[in-house]
Amino acid sequence: AIRDGVIEASINHEQGYVQSREIIDVYTTREPMNAFHQRIQFCLKVHNEAVKAMRYPPKKYHEELETAQ
Incomplete structure:
Protein backbone atom coordinates (compact mmCIF):
# COMPACT_ATOMS: atom_id res chain seq x y z
CA ALA A 1 0.00 0.00 0.00
CA ILE A 2 2.92 2.34 0.68
CA ALA A 9 4.42 6.29 5.24
CA SER A 10 7.93 4.91 5.42
CA ILE A 11 9.13 1.64 6.90
CA ASN A 12 12.03 1.63 9.34
CA HIS A 13 13.40 -1.88 8.88
CA GLU A 14 16.19 -1.48 11.45
CA GLN A 15 13.87 -0.67 14.34
CA GLY A 16 10.83 -2.51 12.94
CA TYR A 17 8.10 0.11 12.71
CA VAL A 18 6.11 2.08 10.18
CA GLN A 19 6.28 5.87 10.37
CA SER A 20 3.32 7.56 8.75
CA ARG A 21 3.82 10.97 7.23
CA GLU A 22 1.72 13.82 8.51
CA ILE A 23 -1.11 14.47 6.11
CA ILE A 24 -2.83 17.82 5.93
CA ASP A 25 -6.39 17.80 7.16
CA VAL A 26 -8.47 17.59 4.00
CA TYR A 27 -11.55 18.88 5.79
CA THR A 28 -9.94 22.28 6.37
CA THR A 29 -10.23 22.92 2.63
CA ARG A 30 -13.38 23.58 0.62
CA LEU A 44 -31.76 16.93 -7.13
CA LYS A 45 -31.52 17.19 -10.92
CA VAL A 46 -32.36 13.49 -11.31
CA TYR A 61 -52.92 15.42 -25.82
CA HIS A 62 -56.15 13.85 -24.53
CA GLU A 63 -58.20 15.69 -27.15
CA GLU A 64 -55.97 14.34 -29.91
CA LEU A 65 -56.43 10.79 -28.61
CA GLU A 66 -60.24 11.14 -28.51
CA THR A 67 -60.42 12.40 -32.09
CA ALA A 68 -58.12 9.63 -33.32
CA GLN A 69 -60.60 6.91 -32.29
Missing part, protein backbone atom coordinates in the same frame (compact mmCIF):
# COMPACT_ATOMS: atom_id res chain seq x y z
CA ARG A 3 4.48 1.57 -2.69
CA ASP A 4 1.13 2.16 -4.45
CA GLY A 5 0.70 5.51 -2.73
CA VAL A 6 -2.42 4.52 -0.81
CA ILE A 7 -0.66 5.07 2.51
CA GLU A 8 1.85 7.86 2.95
CA GLU A 31 -12.84 20.53 -1.62
CA PRO A 32 -15.04 18.07 0.36
CA MET A 33 -17.83 20.63 0.57
CA ASN A 34 -17.67 21.28 -3.18
CA ALA A 35 -17.71 17.55 -3.97
CA PHE A 36 -20.70 17.03 -1.67
CA HIS A 37 -22.48 20.00 -3.24
CA GLN A 38 -21.98 18.57 -6.73
CA ARG A 39 -23.40 15.21 -5.63
CA ILE A 40 -26.44 16.85 -4.08
CA GLN A 41 -27.01 18.95 -7.22
CA PHE A 42 -26.88 15.81 -9.36
CA CYS A 43 -29.37 13.98 -7.11
CA HIS A 47 -35.25 13.87 -8.86
CA ASN A 48 -36.66 16.91 -10.67
CA GLU A 49 -36.43 15.17 -14.04
CA ALA A 50 -38.21 12.12 -12.62
CA VAL A 51 -41.00 14.29 -11.21
CA LYS A 52 -41.41 16.04 -14.56
CA ALA A 53 -41.57 12.68 -16.33
CA MET A 54 -44.40 11.52 -14.04
CA ARG A 55 -46.63 14.54 -14.74
CA TYR A 56 -49.87 14.04 -16.60
CA PRO A 57 -49.79 15.01 -20.27
CA PRO A 58 -51.50 18.27 -21.25
CA LYS A 59 -55.26 18.25 -22.03
CA LYS A 60 -54.52 18.88 -25.70
Whole structure:
Protein backbone atom coordinates (compact mmCIF):
# COMPACT_ATOMS: atom_id res chain seq x y z
CA ALA A 1 0.00 0.00 0.00
CA ILE A 2 2.92 2.34 0.68
CA ARG A 3 4.48 1.57 -2.69
CA ASP A 4 1.13 2.16 -4.45
CA GLY A 5 0.70 5.51 -2.73
CA VAL A 6 -2.42 4.52 -0.81
CA ILE A 7 -0.66 5.07 2.51
CA GLU A 8 1.85 7.86 2.95
CA ALA A 9 4.42 6.29 5.24
CA SER A 10 7.93 4.91 5.42
CA ILE A 11 9.13 1.64 6.90
CA ASN A 12 12.03 1.63 9.34
CA HIS A 13 13.40 -1.88 8.88
CA GLU A 14 16.19 -1.48 11.45
CA GLN A 15 13.87 -0.67 14.34
CA GLY A 16 10.83 -2.51 12.94
CA TYR A 17 8.10 0.11 12.71
CA VAL A 18 6.11 2.08 10.18
CA GLN A 19 6.28 5.87 10.37
CA SER A 20 3.32 7.56 8.75
CA ARG A 21 3.82 10.97 7.23
CA GLU A 22 1.72 13.82 8.51
CA ILE A 23 -1.11 14.47 6.11
CA ILE A 24 -2.83 17.82 5.93
CA ASP A 25 -6.39 17.80 7.16
CA VAL A 26 -8.47 17.59 4.00
CA TYR A 27 -11.55 18.88 5.79
CA THR A 28 -9.94 22.28 6.37
CA THR A 29 -10.23 22.92 2.63
CA ARG A 30 -13.38 23.58 0.62
CA GLU A 31 -12.84 20.53 -1.62
CA PRO A 32 -15.04 18.07 0.36
CA MET A 33 -17.83 20.63 0.57
CA ASN A 34 -17.67 21.28 -3.18
CA ALA A 35 -17.71 17.55 -3.97
CA PHE A 36 -20.70 17.03 -1.67
CA HIS A 37 -22.48 20.00 -3.24
CA GLN A 38 -21.98 18.57 -6.73
CA ARG A 39 -23.40 15.21 -5.63
CA ILE A 40 -26.44 16.85 -4.08
CA GLN A 41 -27.01 18.95 -7.22
CA PHE A 42 -26.88 15.81 -9.36
CA CYS A 43 -29.37 13.98 -7.11
CA LEU A 44 -31.76 16.93 -7.13
CA LYS A 45 -31.52 17.19 -10.92
CA VAL A 46 -32.36 13.49 -11.31
CA HIS A 47 -35.25 13.87 -8.86
CA ASN A 48 -36.66 16.91 -10.67
CA GLU A 49 -36.43 15.17 -14.04
CA ALA A 50 -38.21 12.12 -12.62
CA VAL A 51 -41.00 14.29 -11.21
CA LYS A 52 -41.41 16.04 -14.56
CA ALA A 53 -41.57 12.68 -16.33
CA MET A 54 -44.40 11.52 -14.04
CA ARG A 55 -46.63 14.54 -14.74
CA TYR A 56 -49.87 14.04 -16.60
CA PRO A 57 -49.79 15.01 -20.27
CA PRO A 58 -51.50 18.27 -21.25
CA LYS A 59 -55.26 18.25 -22.03
CA LYS A 60 -54.52 18.88 -25.70
CA TYR A 61 -52.92 15.42 -25.82
CA HIS A 62 -56.15 13.85 -24.53
CA GLU A 63 -58.20 15.69 -27.15
CA GLU A 64 -55.97 14.34 -29.91
CA LEU A 65 -56.43 10.79 -28.61
CA GLU A 66 -60.24 11.14 -28.51
CA THR A 67 -60.42 12.40 -32.09
CA ALA A 68 -58.12 9.63 -33.32
CA GLN A 69 -60.60 6.91 -32.29
